[in-house]
Amino acid sequence: MRYLVILSLVFLTGCSMFSKREPEIVIKTKLVERTPLNLEQPAPLRLKNADWIIVTEANIDELINDRKENDDDFVAFYSLDDTGYKTLSVTMQQLLAMIREQRLIIAKYKEYYEQTDRSTPEEPKED
Amino acid sequence: MFTSIKVGIIIAIVAAVGGGALYVKNLRSDLETSRINQKLLEQTVEEQKLLLAVREKDITLQKEISKELEASRQASDKSIADLNERLNKVNEATGKQRDINKAAVRKTKWVTKIVNNASKNVMRCLEIASGSPLTPDEIAATKKSDANNECPDLANPNYVPKEKP
Numbered sequence: 001m002r003y004l005v006i007l008s009l010v011f012l013t014g015c016s017m018f019s020k021r022e023p024e025i026v027i028k029t030k031l032v033e034r035t036p037l038n039l040e041q042p043a044p045l046r047l048k049n050a051d052w053i054i055v056t057e058a059n060i061d062e063l064i065n066d067r068k069e070n071d072d073d074f075v076a077f078y079s080l081d082d083t084g085y086k087t088l089s090v091t092m093q094q095l096l097a098m099i100r101e102q103r104l105i106i107a108k109y110k111e112y113y114e115q116t117d118r119s120t121p122e123e124p125k126e127d
Numbered sequence: 128m129f130t131s132i133k134v135g136i137i138i139a140i141v142a143a144v145g146g147g148a149l150y151v152k153n154l155r156s157d158l159e160t161s162r163i164n165q166k167l168l169e170q171t172v173e174e175q176k177l178l179l180a181v182r183e184k185d186i187t188l189q190k191e192i193s194k195e196l197e198a199s200r201q202a203s204d205k206s207i208a209d210l211n212e213r214l215n216k217v218n219e220a221t222g223k224q225r226d227i228n229k230a231a232v233r234k235t236k237w238v239t240k241i242v243n244n245a246s247k248n249v250m251r252c253l254e255i256a257s258g259s260p261l262t263p264d265e266i267a268a269t270k271k272s273d274a275n276n277e278c279p280d281l282a283n284p285n286y287v288p289k290e291k292p
Contacts, residue, residue, distance in 0.1 A: 001134050008138055044259035047250040052242045056232045082227050085242075086214045092249045093210050096278060097203030099256040104199050108192045115188070 036114060055079060202280060210277075245277060252278035 055063060055077055067075045080088060216225040231238045252275065255261065261282065268274045268283040275282035 005134075005138060005141065008142060041258055045254045045257040046259075047254055049243075049247050049250050052239060052246060054231045054235050054239045054242065056235055058232070059235060082231075085227075086211075089214060089245070089249075090207060090210060092253075093207045093277075096249070096252050096256055097207065099253065100203065100281070101196070101199060103256065103258070104196060108196065112185075112188060112192060 053077065206278065206280075248275045248277040248282075251275055252281060255281050 053063060063077070064075045067073070214227070217223065218225060227238070255265075255278070261284070264273070265275065265282050266284060268286050270286070271288070273283075274286040274288075279286050279288055
C-alpha cells in the first residue's frame, strides 16, 4: 500500500520535481553603425581665362597685322557670332548651376545620413 | 475492509492536494509568462513609438532639404533667365531687341572689356562653385562695381543686388 501511495504521488507530479529549469534565452539586438564614407572633395578648379577679341570690318586688318610676325605667318580667329556668344554664355550659366546643385545635393546627403542626433525630444525618460 | 477504504480516501486526498498544488503551480507559471509577455509588448510599443518619432524627424528633415534644393534650383533658373534677359534686352521705347553687334562695332574696345570681364567673372564663379574659398575682396564687396555680377549670391555674401522695379 505504501508503494502505491508513493507511486501515485510520482505519477501525479510527473518528473517535474526532478527536472532542471531551462535557462532563459535572452536575445539582444545590437545596432552596429556603418563606418562613415569619408571621401575627399575634389580640388577646386583653377581656371585659365581666355581673352575675347571682337573682330569687326573696321579692325580685322589691324588684328591680323598685329598677330603676324612674318609675312608668311598664318593668322586665324576661332570665332562666334552674336547668337553663338549668347548660347555659350547661357551654357556656362547652366554648367555653373549644375555644379552648384550637385555640390549642394552631396552636402545634404552627408548632412542627412551623418546626423548625430537621431533621438527624439519626446523620448520617454526612464524612472 | 475499513483499512482499504481509509487508504483509498487518503490516496484520493493526497491526489487532490497534489493535483491542486500542480494546478496552482501551472497557473503561477502561466501568470509569469503573461507578465513577461505583457512587459515585452509594452517595450515593443515603446520602441515602435520611438521609431515613429525618428521617422517623423527624418521626414521633417527631408522636407527641409527638399525646400533648400528647390530654392537653389529656383535661384539657378533665375540667374539663367536674368542672363537671357540681359543678352536679349528689348528697348522699351522702340520695342526692338538690343543688337549687341551694333554696340560691338561702334564701341569695340568697350564691349571687348565688358565681354572679357564677364568671362573672367564666370570663370571665377565656376572656381567658387567647385569649392575655391572666397578672397577677402570678394567677401568685402558691397557695391555693384566691386561685385561679381555673374553670380553675386555665390561670390559676394555682403552684396545685396537692388531689386528690379
